[in-house]
Amino acid sequence: MLEEGMMDEQNGTTPQVENTSGERHKQGASVNREVQLTRRELLKAGMLGTAGLATAGGSLAFRPQLPHELPPGASKVAPPRPGGFAHGGHSSHENMMAVGDFQPGGFDPTAFLTHFDTGKVSRLPSGQTLREYQMIAIDKEIEVAPGVFFPAWTYNSQVPGPTLRCTEGDRVRVRFINGGSHPHTVHFHGIHAANMDGSFEIIQPGGTFTYEFDAEPFGLHLYHCHAVPLKRHIHKGLYGVFIVDPKEGRPPAREMVMMMNAFDTNFDGENEIYAVNTAAFHYQKHPIPIRVGELVRVYLVNITEFDLINSLHLHGNFFRLYRTGTRLDHYEFTDTVMLCQGERAVLELTYKFPGKFLFHAHQSEFAELGWVGIFDVQGAPNA
Numbered sequence: 001m002l003e004e005g006m007m008d009e010q011n012g013t014t015p016q017v018e019n020t021s022g023e024r025h026k027q028g029a030s031v032n033r034e035v036q037l038t039r040r041e042l043l044k045a046g047m048l049g050t051a052g053l054a055t056a057g058g059s060l061a062f063r064p065q066l067p068h069e070l071p072p073g074a075s076k077v078a079p080p081r082p083g084g085f086a087h088g089g090h091s092s093h094e095n096m097m098a099v100g101d102f103q104p105g106g107f108d109p110t111a112f113l114t115h116f117d118t119g120k121v122s123r124l125p126s127g128q129t130l131r132e133y134q135m136i137a138i139d140k141e142i143e144v145a146p147g148v149f150f151p152a153w154t155y156n157s158q159v160p161g162p163t164l165r166c167t168e169g170d171r172v173r174v175r176f177i178n179g180g181s182h183p184h185t186v187h188f189h190g191i192h193a194a195n196m197d198g199s200f201e202i203i204q205p206g207g208t209f210t211y212e213f214d215a216e217p218f219g220l221h222l223y224h225c226h227a228v229p230l231k232r233h234i235h236k237g238l239y240g241v242f243i244v245d246p247k248e249g250r251p252p253a254r255e256m257v258m259m260m261n262a263f264d265t266n267f268d269g270e271n272e273i274y275a276v277n278t279a280a281f282h283y284q285k286h287p288i289p290i291r292v293g294e295l296v297r298v299y300l301v302n303i304t305e306f307d308l309i310n311s312l313h314l315h316g317n318f319f320r321l322y323r324t325g326t327r328l329d330h331y332e333f334t335d336t337v338m339l340c341q342g343e344r345a346v347l348e349l350t351y352k353f354p355g356k357f358l359f360h361a362h363q364s365e366f367a368e369l370g371w372v373g374i375f376d377v378q379g380a381p382n383a
Contacts, residue, residue, distance in 0.1 A: 101285060107142070107158045109277040110286055113256040116165040116243070119172075128214075129170045135161065137180040137225075137238065144263045144273045145280040145370060152237035153180055153225070159278050160259045160303070161223070161240030168218040168244050174211040178203040184233065185209075187226035188242055189342070191216045198226045218246040219326035220344045222259075222301050234341075235264060235305035243299060246328065253297040253348065254290060260302045260310045260339070260361070260371065271306050274361065274371035283359075283373025292354050292379035298347040299325075302339035310371075311338045312347075313362040319349035336362055351377040 119131035135155050142152045142159060155161030166172055178184050182205065187198030192213035195201065203209045225238035241257050261278060262271035273280050290296055298319075304310045313336040321332040325346035337345055351357065360372035 101146070107278065109279045109282045110288075112158075112160075112163075112277050113258070113288065115163065116255075116257075117162040118165050124171060129167070130173060131166050131170050132173045132175070133162075133164055134175045134177070135186060136177045137184045139180050142237070142278070144265070144275065144278060148265055148273060148280075150237075150263050150265055150273075153182070153184070153233065154237050155186075155240055159237035159239075160261065161238070163241040163243065163257050163299075164223070165243040165245065166215045168216055168247050170215045172211070172213055172215050176203060176209050176211065178205055178207050181205055182233075183227050184238060185226045186211060186223055188213070188223045189221040190242070190244065198223075202227055215244045217326055218244045219324050220299050220301065220346050222303065222342065222344060224303065231305050234303065239303045241299060241301050250297065250328070251295065253295040255297045255299070256288070257299045258301070258312075260300070260304055260312070262304045262307065262310075262366075262371075264306060269306055271304070272369065274304075274310075274366040274369045276371060276373065280370025281372060287356060287374035287376035289376045289378060290351065292351055292377055294350060296349050296351075296375075298349075299344070300337070300339070300347055301344040302341055304341060307363075307366075309338050309340050309363075310366065311336060311362045313360060314347075314349065315358040316353065316355075317349055317351055317357065319347040322346040322348070338362075351375070353377065354379055 117133065119133045122130045122132070124130050136157075138154050138157050140152055140154050140157055141149050142154075144150050152159050164172075164174075172188075174186065174188075176186050183202045185198040185202055188196075188211065190213075196211050196213045198211065201209055221242040221244060223240050223242050225233040227233050239259070239261075241259055243257075258276040260274075260276050262275070263273040264270060265272045275282065300312060302310045315335075318333055318335045321334055321337055322328075322330070323332075323343075323345050325344070331348075337347070339345065354377045357375045357377060358372065359375060360367040
């Protein structure tokens with residue numbers, strides 16, 4: 001059964017909203033009703049170990065990837081025998097990805113990894129740094145896997161919303177415009193006054209509100225809508241990462257944001273697509289290049305709805321795990337982390353050997369439904 005209030009997204013209406021640049025956006029895009037498989041039916045549709053995700057007749061189907069569809073450098077494995085796996089029952093991880101490529105609503109997950117919005121910066125009379133941001137809630141249909149569309153609610157037309165970044169002690173001012181078709185808010189994790197919490201000051205469609213607070217404590221935080229029903233407003237895409245840097249900074253590193261999310265494409269309360277940064281299999285198809293010996297810092301946040309936990313497992317390496325990122329002197333050393341919704345951690349790692357190394361959810365089902373990627377480690381090993 002669909003949730004109460006869902007029918008207004010499927011009645012064919014496309015209200016318009018004008019943003020500050022004068023452009024107009026369609027809202028309330030209808031659900032692709034032909035994609036109706038549950039996630040377990042999706043897995044049973046084909047042996048994902050040797051199959052890619054494709055669309056056929058509007059529903060999800062699986063087939064082996066053709067040689068020209070494999071990423072550069074991938075081995076050209078033999079096609080599977082009818083009714084069986086390639087190579088006598090074994091499959092290649094290089095084949096475990098979506099057929100075709102896409103960008104969710106024009107959103108580029110590769111660019112998102114390393115894009116940090118530091119706001120419009122000025123100084124208050126007291127000398128305190130002021131950072132100003134603008135966020136607009138907009139209804140927008142996005143593609144979460146090739147041919148699989150989702151009627152999202154977005155901040156600034158993307159899921160996740162922009163990664164906001166500041167330094168502890170900065171004054172943060174966020175002008176929020178609700179250009180969507182439902183009441184929305186922005187709730188920031190961190191320390192702030194009650195009237196800046198985004199829980200009770202519900203903003204109706206067409207309304208505006210300005211959130212203002214001093215950024216504290218330093219660490220890795222997040223923001224999301226806190227209008228009810230919460231699971232609907234969060235799951236539909238109203239969330240993003242909020243980084244508060246320590247005043248003394250962190251060691252120089254190659255930094256990237258990974259927000260673990262998922263999508264219930266048929267509204268049965270069970271996710272069919274899993275990803276980091278929205279696009280299923282994106283970092284499997286587009287491996288992330290890093291270098292041997294390079295310090296890599298991953299800001300990892302879990303916003304997955306309908307599942308109690310999500311996880312990240314790193315192949316061929318361990319990482320230093322700073323939970324919530326609020327301490328610089330204490331970490332765990334591991335290769336797997338589990339997070340419930342809203343939990344987050346800063347991961348720091350360096351690779352000793354070159355090559356392609358997987359990272360993925362250690363719930364195998366999540367990985368096979370899209371939450372998997374590759375670090376392409378380049379350069380010679382350390383002497």
